[in-house]
Structures are given as C-alpha cells and as structure tokens.
Amino acid sequence: MKNLKRVLALSMVGCMFAGVLAGCNNNSSSGSGTESKTNTGGGSGSSSSGSVYWLNFKPESDEVLQDVAKMYTDETGVPVKVITAASGTYEQTLSSEMDKSEAPTMFVIGNSAGVKQWGSYALDLKDTDVAKELSTDAYNLYDADGKLVSIGYCYEAYGIIVNPDLLETAGHKLDEITNFDTLKTVVEDIHSRAAELGFDAFTSCDMDDSSSWRFTGHLANLEYYYEEKAAGVTWTEAPATITGDYLPNYKNLYDLCINNSISAPSELATGGHDASNQFATGKAAFTVQGSWEYSTYKDTVPNAAMIPYYCGVEGEENAGLNCGTENCWAVNSKASEEDQKATLDFMYWCVTNADASKKLVDTFGVMPYKNAAASSNAFLKNASDYTDKGNYVMDWATNYQPNVNEYRAALVSALNAYNADQSDANWEQVRAAFVDGWATQYQAANG
Amino acid sequence: MADNNTNQKTASQSEKKSETFFDKLRRIFGGQNASYTLKRPLRKWWLLFMGPVTAAFIIGFVWPFIQGIYLSFCNFRLVSDAEFIGFDNYAKAFSDQSFMRSFWYTGLFALTSLVIINVLAFAVALALTQNVRGSNLFRTVFFMPNLIGGIVLGYIWSMIFDGILSNFGTSILQNSTWGFWGLIILICWQQIGYMMIIYIAGLNAVPEDMLEAAKIDGATRWQTLWKVTIPNVMPSITICTFLSLTNGFKLFDQNLALTGGQPIVMQDGVAIKQTEMLALNIYSTFYGTNTAARGTAQAKAVIFFILVAAIGLAQLAYTRKKEVQQ
Numbered sequence: 098m099k100n101l102k103r104v105l106a107l108s109m110v111g112c113m114f115a116g117v118l119a120g121c122n123n124n125s126s127s128g129s130g131t132e133s134k135t136n137t138g139g140g141s142g143s144s145s146s147g148s149v150y151w152l153n154f155k156p157e158s159d160e161v162l163q164d165v166a167k168m169y170t171d172e173t174g175v176p177v178k179v180i181t182a183a184s185g186t187y188e189q190t191l192s193s194e195m196d197k198s199e200a201p202t203m204f205v206i207g208n209s210a211g212v213k214q215w216g217s218y219a220l221d222l223k224d225t226d227v228a229k230e231l232s233t234d235a236y237n238l239y240d241a242d243g244k245l246v247s248i249g250y251c252y253e254a255y256g257i258i259v260n261p262d263l264l265e266t267a268g269h270k271l272d273e274i275t276n277f278d279t280l281k282t283v284v285e286d287i288h289s290r291a292a293e294l295g296f297d298a299f300t301s302c303d304m305d306d307s308s309s310w311r312f313t314g315h316l317a318n319l320e321y322y323y324e325e326k327a328a329g330v331t332w333t334e335a336p337a338t339i340t341g342d343y344l345p346n347y348k349n350l351y352d353l354c355i356n357n358s359i360s361a362p363s364e365l366a367t368g369g370h371d372a373s374n375q376f377a378t379g380k381a382a383f384t385v386q387g388s389w390e391y392s393t394y395k396d397t398v399p400n401a402a403m404i405p406y407y408c409g410v411e412g413e414e415n416a417g418l419n420c421g422t423e424n425c426w427a428v429n430s431k432a433s434e435e436d437q438k439a440t441l442d443f444m445y446w447c448v449t450n451a452d453a454s455k456k457l458v459d460t461f462g463v464m465p466y467k468n469a470a471a472s473s474n475a476f477l478k479n480a481s482d483y484t485d486k487g488n489y490v491m492d493w494a495t496n497y498q499p500n501v502n503e504y505r506a507a508l509v510s511a512l513n514a515y516n517a518d519q520s521d522a523n524w525e526q527v528r529a530a531f532v533d534g535w536a537t538q539y540q541a542a543n544g
Numbered sequence: 545m546a547d548n549n550t551n552q553k554t555a556s557q558s559e560k561k562s563e564t565f566f567d568k569l570r571r572i573f574g575g576q577n578a579s580y581t582l583k584r585p586l587r588k589w590w591l592l593f594m595g596p597v598t599a600a601f602i603i604g605f606v607w608p609f610i611q612g613i614y615l616s617f618c619n620f621r622l623v624s625d626a627e628f629i630g631f632d633n634y635a636k637a638f639s640d641q642s643f644m645r646s647f648w649y650t651g652l653f654a655l656t657s658l659v660i661i662n663v664l665a666f667a668v669a670l671a672l673t674q675n676v677r678g679s680n681l682f683r684t685v686f687f688m689p690n691l692i693g694g695i696v697l698g699y700i701w702s703m704i705f706d707g708i709l710s711n712f713g714t715s716i717l718q719n720s721t722w723g724f725w726g727l728i729i730l731i732c733w734q735q736i737g738y739m740m741i742i743y744i745a746g747l748n749a750v751p752e753d754m755l756e757a758a759k760i761d762g763a764t765r766w767q768t769l770w771k772v773t774i775p776n777v778m779p780s781i782t783i784c785t786f787l788s789l790t791n792g793f794k795l796f797d798q799n800l801a802l803t804g805g806q807p808i809v810m811q812d813g814v815a816i817k818q819t820e821m822l823a824l825n826i827y828s829t830f831y832g833t834n835t836a837a838r839g840t841a842q843a844k845a846v847i848f849f850i851l852v853a854a855i856g857l858a859q860l861a862y863t864r865k866k867e868v869q870q
Contacts, residue, residue, distance in 0.1 A: 515716050
C-alpha cells in the first residue's frame with residue numbers, strides 16, 4: 098500500500114512536469130487552425146534552406162492550400178506550413194502568431210487599414226519575380242512611401258446573383274433588368290406571386306454575423322463608390338468623413354431586398370436562415386453575394402448570373418460589378434533572409450506552375466498573373482463581360498471602412514431597428530451609423 | 545462512554561493544531577508510521593514537489609500579469625515589440641465614454657445579479673434541505689446548467705428569447721432593457737445551482753442542538769431562520785456573494801454571445817453599445833479598433849483588475865465581520 102502511494106505521488110509529480118513542459122513547447126501550433134507541415138527533405142531543386150509559413154485567412158480555401166503546400170514540398174523539399182485562422186479571427190491569430198519566434202513568413206494585408214497596422218512588417222515586393230508576373234497593378238497595396246506592401250493573388254466580384262431559370266418560370270427574362278426600376282418591377286412581381294410560383298424574389302437578408310456583411314459591407318459599397326465617382330476621385334486611403342449623398346440609393350436596394358424576401362424583415366436580427374441554401378435549392382431567384390459562391394452554385398444553379406447593384410443612380414445602365422480584393426500576399430520583413438527567399442520562390446511557383454495555379458484558381462476564382470491558369474468562374478466571366486462592354490467597374494471602396502468591425506456592428510444595430518419598424522426616425526439612425534459613424538470610427542482609428 | 549468520546553475529540557483537535565506542515569504531509573501521504581520514510585525524502589525532494597506548481601504559476605500567471613501591467617504603459621501592436629509611453633493609455637481609457645458607461649452598466653448588473661442569485665439560491669437550498677422527496681435529483685438538475693459553457697449558453701438563450709420575442713416582431717438585440725434582463729435571467733439560470741450547492745453545505749452544518757434549542761424556546765420558523773440559520777451560514781454567504789459579485793463583474797462570454805453589446809446607439813457622434821459590459825468593452829477595444837488602441841485596452845484591463853480585486857476584498861472583509869463562531 099505504502100509503495101502504491103509512493104508510486105502514485107511520484108507519477109503525479111511526473112504528470113505535472115509534463116504539463117509544464119508541454120506548455121513551454123514553442124513549436125506546437127495554435128489551436129485555432131489546421132496545420133500541415135511536411136518535410137520530406139532531399140527533393141530535387143531545393144534552392145534554399147528556408148521554409149514557408151503561410152497564415153491563411155479563408156477557412157474555405159484551407160483544404161486546397163494544404164494540397165498545394167504538399168505539392169510544393171514534394172517537388173522541392175522546402176517545407177511549407179499553412180495555418181488557417183478560424184473564421185473571423187484572422188486579426189487575433191495574426192497578432193499572436195507574429196509574436197512567436199516562428200512567425201508567418203507569408204500573410205495577408207488586404208486593405209489600407211491593414212497596411213497601416215502591419216505595413217511595417219511587410220517586405221517591399223517591388224521588383225520581385227512574383228510581382229513581375231502580375232498582369233495588373235489594380236489589386237496591389239502601397240504604403241505612404243510607395244513601398245509595395247502586398248500583391249493581389251486573386252480578385253473577386255460581388256453583385257446580385259440571379260437564377261435565370263426561375264425568372265423565366267415567372268415569365269420574365271434576365272435581359273429585362275437593366276436598371277433599378279426594371280429590377281424592382283420583376284422583384285415585386287415575383288414576391289407578390291411567391292405562393293403561386295413556389296419561390297420568392299430575394300433570399301433571407303439575415304443580420305447575424307454570418308450574413309450581415311453582405312449588407313453592411315458589400316451593399317454599402319454602392320454608396321461609397323458613387324460618392325467617389327461624383328467627387329471624381331478614387332480613394333487611396335479612408336476619407337475622414339463621407340457625405341452619405343447616395344444613401345437614398347442604398348435604401349432603395351436595401352428596401353427591395355428585405356421587403357421582397359423569404360423572411361419577413363422583423364425576423365432578420367438573429368438570423369438562422371441559410372441564404373446560400375435557399376438560393377441553391379431554388380427557393381429564391383435573387384441573392385446578394387459574391388463570386389466566391391460560384392462553387393456552391395455551379396452544380397445546383399448552373400445558369401446563375403451576376404448583375405450589378407442597380408439602385409436608381411443615373412446612368413446605372415452602364416454599371417458593372419463590384420470588383421476588388423482583400424486577398425493580398427505580404428512577406429514578413431522580419432523573417433530570416435532564407436525564409437523570405439523560400440517564401441518568394443513559393444509564391445512565384447504558385448502563380449506560374451500549371452497544376453498549382455489551376456488548383457488555386459479553382460478555389461480563388463481568378464488570379465491576376467500572366468502565366469496562371471485561366472478561370473472557370475462564371476461570375477467573374479460576367480464581371481469581365483461587363484468591362485468588355487465598356488461598363489464602369491465599381492471598385493471596393495468598402496475596404497476603407499474605418500474600424501470595420503465596430504463600424505459595421507453599429508450599422509447592423511441600426512438596421513435591426515429599421516427592419517422591425519421602417520420609419521423615417523429609424524432610417525435616421527441608419528444614416529447616423531452610416532455617415533456619422535464613419536467620422537467617429539475614423540477619429541478613433543486615426544485620432 | 546460519551547465523556548471518553550469528547551476527550552478523544554479534544555485530544556485529536558489539539559494534536560491537529562500543533563502539527564507542523566510535515567506532520568500534515570505525513571498524515572496525508574504515509575499514515576502514522578511514515579515519519580522515517582517520508583520526512584527525509586521530503587526535505588531532500590521538496591523542489592520536485594513544489595517546483596512544477598510554482599513554475600506553472602509563474603509562467604502562467606505571475607509573468608503574464610507583470611508583463612500585462614508593463615504593456616498598459618506602452619504603445620504596442622505585438623507583445624514583443626512595445627514602446628513605453630507612460631500614462632497616455634490611462635488618460636485615454638478614462639476619457640473613453642463607452643468605458644465609463646460600461647463601468648456603470650456592469651456595476652448595476654453585478655448588484656442585481658448578486659441579489660437575485662443569492663436570494664434564489666438560498667431559497668432553493670433551504671427547500672431542498674427539508675427532506676423533500678427526490679431532493680438529490682433536484683440538486684443535480686439545478687446544478688447542471690453550470691456545466692455548460694458561457695458561449696453555448698448565450699446562443700441557446702438568444703434562441704429562446706428570440707423565439708418568444710419574434711412573435712412580437714422584435715428581438716433581444718433591439719432593446720437594451722430586454723438585453724439587460726435577458727443577461728440576468730441567463731446568469732441566474734447558470735449560477736443559482738452552483739451557489740445552491742454551497743448553501744446546502746452550509747445549511748447542513750448548522751448545529752442541530754441550536755435549532756432544537758430555538759424550537760424549545762418557542763421561536764417561530766421565521767425567527768429561527770433569521771436568528772439561528774442565517775448567522776450560522778454566514779461563511780457560505782460570504783463565499784457566495786464574493787463569487788457572484790466577481791462573476792458579475794467579470795462576465796464576458798455570455799455577454800458576447802447573447803447581445804454582443806447591441807443595440808448600438810449613436811450619441812453625440814459616439815457609438816454607444818447599450819449592453820456592453822466591462823470585459824467585452826476591453827475585448828472590443830483590443831480587437832475591434834485600430835491596433836493603436838491596444839495599449840488603451842491593456843490599461844482598461846489593469847483598471848478592471850484593480851476594481852474587481854478591490855470590490856471583492858471589500859465585500860469579503862464586510863461579510864467576514866458578520867460571521868459567527870460556532
């Protein structure tokens with residue numbers, strides 16, 4: 098018995114030690130993501146002794162990126178680690194990972210706020226091989242001194258996705274829709290006959306975190322864009338204030354979405370309706386979404402097409418889609434030279450290797466590089482068709498929203514109140530969150 | 545026989561008082577005859593026993609705590625890359641309207657929940673110590689909510705509240721009064737069972753002879769409760785009020801999951817989150833705003849710590865005074 102107790106006590110001490118030592122282990126990855134670290138070694142063509150650590154921010158791309166990482170390691174022997182931040186926690190993950198001795202060598206700086214916060218950790222990518230492969234400068238981000246902080250690795254488009262088959266069932270054609278008035282006619286007609294048709298006009302416009310960004314981020318872009326356009330400028334950094342001159346147009350389209358959808362406006366605050374699923378299963382003819390949803394719809398709604406945000410602005414018959422990106426690679430300037438070189442080599446390989454770029458294009462949509470695989474994304478094809486016709490591209494002015502999470506949270510709250518009671522007083526709260534909130538958050542972020 | 549028992553008891557009590565730390569360890573590990581086998585090794589091997597815990601405590605608590613205080617005087621983006629700037633962060637924290645507002649809101653919440661939780665937990669404990677049939681089952685059931693994590697609870701309750709409120713075309717996110725009471729209901733549901741267990745332990749320890757004496761003296765049940773039972777469970781009340789008060793101040797996950805601070809109202813150009821408590825305010829300062837505000841968030845966290853510690857200690861000192869010796 099005595100021995101048993103002694104053994105027990107000693108083994109507990111052992112356990113405690115193990116616990117402490119495990120806590121000290123620096124190499125263990127954070128729990129918030131998935132990891133693949135492959136080091137087969139001895140592969141051919143290994144040009145450096147560095148390694149690559151890519152901190153990815155899109156959970157939906159994780160699987161493909163792990164594959165690509167493995168392909169590269171198999172081919173060259175250079176270890177590539179891909180860690181994906183859990184949805185919505187990229188900023189947190191980046192902060193903690195950058196603090197570690199094995200910090201990410203390759204991460205995402207997607208907008209001007211990101212450039213301000215992380216720009217000093219980014220290597221100047223000008224004249225690197227991968228930057229020379231770019232087919233356009235449109236998606237690159239520079240800091241105030243002209244340093245090329247990050248380069249776009251794919252771009253996306255958003256607008257209104259339409260199911261043309263359902264439109265035909267309802268006796269309409271996609272060509273009919275050329276501006277807000279024609280859109281409104283079709284939408285209201287479908288909504289009024291929803292019971293008879295078996296489908297509604299818009300999918301649910303949920304205001305929970307999984308969906309509200311479609312309205313507070315993307316739909317809001319039309320206001321910022323037309324404001325930019327009226328002023329004849331393109332923002333290169335967040336303005337201190339906005340006028341909200343085109344807020345009535347935002348209201349036009351927003352009202353149309355919430356009042357002609359599957360869910361009543363008062364049911365939207367906590368969400369729980371799956372808009373993607375509603376559209377994929379043919380329960381609604383319209384949804385406000387982006388090109389990354391193509392993979393969700395390509396089998397279920399093969400004819401789906403994307404049309405611009407028609408909102409009652411003059412000349413909008415010539416509008417195109419909202420094109421831009423937040424997917425921009427930056428290289429950690431504080432990483433060792435070997436790691437930086439390994440990372441740049443890996444990036445170059447990603448955009449030039451036929452197999453790798455094919456895989457990446459399938460998940461990202463399109464890559465703006467001369468030798469990357471061609472895109473199969475129908476929505477991005479829509480986007481380039483509009484551009485080819487000479488329509489104007491609506492750039493992603495929404496990327497300049499100051500303190501984006503706080504700004505959007507206030508807007509969501511105001512929209513919730515408005516959804517429950519569509520009064521002028523409540524719209525005034527939306528205006529305050531939209532316009533005054535911008536100034537407030539700009540002050541908080543820059544003051 | 546009875547005398548004999550009492551004598552033994554007093555003897556063992558005095559023995560207990562005079563025993564040293566090593567005696568205690570010997571008693572725990574080796575029984576009466578273990579002095580040879582354990583005393584020497586313990587003197588030799590104390591580092592082995594104390595070391596891991598001390599190291600874990602220093603690595604996991606003391607060091608981050610000191611570093612946290614240092615960071616509150618810094619402008620930083622990464623912990624390893626901080627620049628000392630003095631008291632600026634504290635000045636910013638105190639001039640932040642939203643922080644002050646969430647301070648008062650948290651105080652109100654903590655007080656309300658303190659009263660409701662303790663009154664109800666005590667009442668339930670009292671009911672379940674009256675030899676009710678199936679009281680063990682009730683105890684288990686009342687305790688169970690405490691085993692569910694705060695985030696999950698928050699989402700479950702938001703579904704329950706919205707399930708009801710959606711019939712009236714509204715939601716818990718739209719009205720700060722509902723948000724407040726929703727949080728109170730949630731926290732009560734979660735914590736009453738836990739406090740109940742502590743109260744039951746306290747109630748079971750009230751000496752039978754005192755209760756009997758009160759009965760013989762003709763005290764009513766009400767008088768017995770106030771004059772005998774409650775003074776005797778003061779230690780439980782101390783610990784329960786301490787726990788519910790500090791829990792109320794520290795509340796975070798439930799707040800985040802249930803309302804996330806909504807509704808948000810623009811007041812004089814400042815977005816005020818109506819149901820945001822201190823911990824959530826610190827979190828959203830740290831992550832929601834520009835990284836320049838991280839030092840401010842850190843300063844808020846230090847203020848928050850001092851506040852919770854001070855309130856907790858003051859409350860402990862106050863209720864301790866009320867405890868009676870049995």
